[in-house]
Amino acid sequence: xxxxxSGVQPTGDLHLGNYLGAIRNFVGxxxxxxxxxxxxxxxxxxxxxxxxxxxxxxxxxASAFLASGIDPKTSIIFNQSRVSAHAGLAWVFNCVARMGWxxxxxxxxxxxGKHRENASVGLYVYPNLMAADILAxxxxxxxxxxxxxQHLELTRDIAIKFNNDFGTEFFPVTEPLIFGEAxxxxxxxxxxxxxxxxxxxxxxxINLTDGADDIATKIRKARTxxxxxxxxxxxxxxxxxxxSDAVAERPEAFNLISIYAALSGQDMAATLDQFAGxxxxxxxxxxxxxxxxxxxxxxxxxxxxxxDPGHVDGVLADGAERAxxxxxxxxxxxxxxxxxxGA
Ligand code: TYM
Numbered sequence: 009x010x011x012x013x014s015g016v017q018p019t020g021d022l023h024l025g026n027y028l029g030a031i032r033n034f035v036g037x038x039x040x041x042x043x044x045x046x047x048x049x050x051x052x053x054x055x056x057x058x059x060x061x062x063x064x065x066x067x068x069x070a071s072a073f074l075a076s077g078i079d080p081k082t083s084i085i086f087n088q089s090r091v092s093a094h095a096g097l098a099w100v101f102n103c104v105a106r107m108g109w110x111x112x113x114x115x116x117x118x119x120x121g122k123h124r125e126n127a128s129v130g131l132y133v134y135p136n137l138m139a140a141d142i143l144a145x146x147x148x149x150x151x152x153x154x155x156x157x158q159h160l161e162l163t164r165d166i167a168i169k170f171n172n173d174f175g176t177e178f179f180p181v182t183e184p185l186i187f188g189e190a191x192x193x194x195x196x197x198x199x200x201x202x203x204x205x206x207x208x209x210x211x212x213x214i215n216l217t218d219g220a221d222d223i224a225t226k227i228r229k230a231r232t233x234x235x236x237x238x239x240x241x242x243x244x245x246x247x248x249x250x251x252s253d254a255v256a257e258r259p260e261a262f263n264l265i266s267i268y269a270a271l272s273g274q275d276m277a278a279t280l281d282q283f284a285g286x287x288x289x290x291x292x293x294x295x296x297x298x299x300x301x302x303x304x305x306x307x308x309x310x311x312x313x314x315x316d317p318g319h320v321d322g323v324l325a326d327g328a329e330r331a332x333x334x335x336x337x338x339x340x341x342x343x344x345x346x347x348x349x350g351a
Contacts (some may be wrong), residue, residue, distance in 0.1 A: 010186075012041045013147035015138070017086065018065035019057065022072050023191035023213040024303070025193035028270045030155025033188055037151060043083040044145055044331060045073055050088045050269040051137060054130040055119065064293040067320045068310070072216055074311035074323065086327030088141065093335035097140035098133070100342055103136070104170050105136050115155070139163040143179050144335040148285065151185040154192040155202060160184040174345045189279075190270035196230040199259025215301065217307045224296040229259045232288045239261075239284030240277055247277055261288075268295050271302045305313055 010041035013033060016026060037043055047069040049062060058172055059067075066087050073085050088094050111118065113135055130137075138159050142150055144167070160182065167179035195201040195212040203213045211229050218226070238261065240247075242254040255262045268291075269279040283291050313320055343351030 011042050011145055012037050012043040012143050012146040012149045012151065013046070013142050014044075014151050015046040015051070015141055016072075017052045018047050018062060018069045018113070019052050019055075019205060020048055020061065020065045021205045021213075022068060022069070022216045023188075023189070023193075023203055023205060023217070024267065024299075025153060025213070025308075027072070027076070027216055027303075028188060028190035028193055028267070029155075030151060031072055032187065033036060033151045034073070034083075037147055037149075038079060038083050041149065043078075044147065044334075045078060045083060045085050046141060046331075047085075047087040048138075048141065050331060054128055054134050054237040056089075064314070066324070067317055068280045069313055070219075070320050070324055071310040071313035072306070074296055074313055074320070080323045081333075084327045085323055086331045087324050090324070090328035091144075091332045093144045094137065094140050096336075096339050097342060098137040100137050100138040100346060101143075101166050101170075102133055105133075105139075105162070106175065109165060112158075113162070114158060121160045125311055127262040133172065135159045135162045136166070139166045142315050143167060145331075147182060147284060148179055148180050149183050149185050150175045152188075153154050154186055157186065157294065159182060161261075168274060169181065178345060188270055189276055192215055192289075193264055193265040193267060196260075196263075197200055198224060198231065198299045204324050214303070216303065217310055219307070220300045220304055224297045225300050226294050227264075227296040227314065230264060230292070231268075232292075233261055237265070237286045237288065237291055238280065242280060243277060246267060248275065250276060264291070264295060268298060271298050 014030060016030065020310060034043065034045055038196060047066050049066055052062065068084055075082065078085060100130055109245055116132060116134065119131060139162060152160065164181050167181050171177055172181055184315055193203045193205050195207055197209050197212045201207070205213070207213060211226055214226055235258070238254065238258065243251055244251050265279055265283070269276050272279065
């Protein structure tokens with residue numbers, strides 16, 4: 009049977025990119041897969057986190073999972089640090105992955121920036137822990153936004169090298185699931201930059217807990233260009249995906265159109281058809297209404313859940329027990345394969 013695993017960091021301020029690129033896709037997968045969704049608190053501390061905020065931020069992500077429609081009875085929701093197999097397997101993978109592989113990771117380069125020598129060692133080996141998250145459950149499918157693609161390729165390389173080194177077929181070669189009309193949501197202030205919680209401008213992103221007024225204001229202030237909205241001539245020959253040259257020319261316009269398509273559940277062609285030739289003022293009004301209608305109830309439910317930490321903590325504790333019951337025997341098998349005495 010196929011098993012789905014994915015993770016979200018509790019670093020505060022979950023945004024529309026997290027929702028459309030990942031969390032929303034987690035929900036539908038529950039119907040025909042065994043799903044494990046993790047709040048990756050150990051990944052979060054690869055950069056400084058205020059200890060007083062880590063628990064509330066962990067509850068925020070768990071609340072977003074629940075408010076979006078993840079069912080904690082059929083799926084497993086837990087926080088990473090509770091299941092020690094993640095750290096245990098990550099150590100083995102630190103010894104499988106090669107320095108050269110990690111040196112190619114663009115996200116490390118972006119996050120470490122000019123202060124590479126000062127970055128934590130954890131930030132450098134972050135992708136090995138991510139591979140351990142997935143493979144501790146022998147997960148076959150991993151839904152993520154496009155920015156995680158390179159990390160998932162590394163996960164595949166680690167599984168293949170482990171299997172080769174030890175002459176086994178132990179780990180599956182995981183498939184990334186990157187789907188929907190908004191796999192890479194861009195900043196509302198600059199269509200060439202990814203929407204991200206580290207952007208200093210609040211107007212660059214819509215947070216999942218934003219109220220209706222904030223959502224509408226951020227959309228009204230979103231950067232656009234002076235032209236009318238494009239039509240289906242912006243599509244590739246296949247008629248379903250946007251032409252990259254069209255997006256490069258008008259990144260802000262296509263970002264907003266992609267957000268509309270993703271939130272409405274309409275495909276790109278239908279969305280382009282709907283607004284071809286319209287003014288941005290009209291389109292932004294429609295986008296604001298749609299965003300408030302779709303995100304408002306999720307934000308409100310998140311607020312309600314976050315006000316009831318006992319319930320969320322119970323979900324996470326129960327999930328951790330069920331997760332450990334899967335991961336621990338897999339880690340024991342890994343210890344045997346590696347040859348540890350006592351395994
Ligand atoms: P994180 O916490 O940065 O983001 C969580 C999810 O949101 C997606 N995402 C986006 N999608 C579209 N547009 C955006 N602007 C955008 N920003 C974020 C991410 O792709 C991700 O799917 N390394 C992971 C967490 C992780 C993980 C794992 C994921 C740890 N272990 C194992 C999958 C499997 C991360 O930093 O996500």
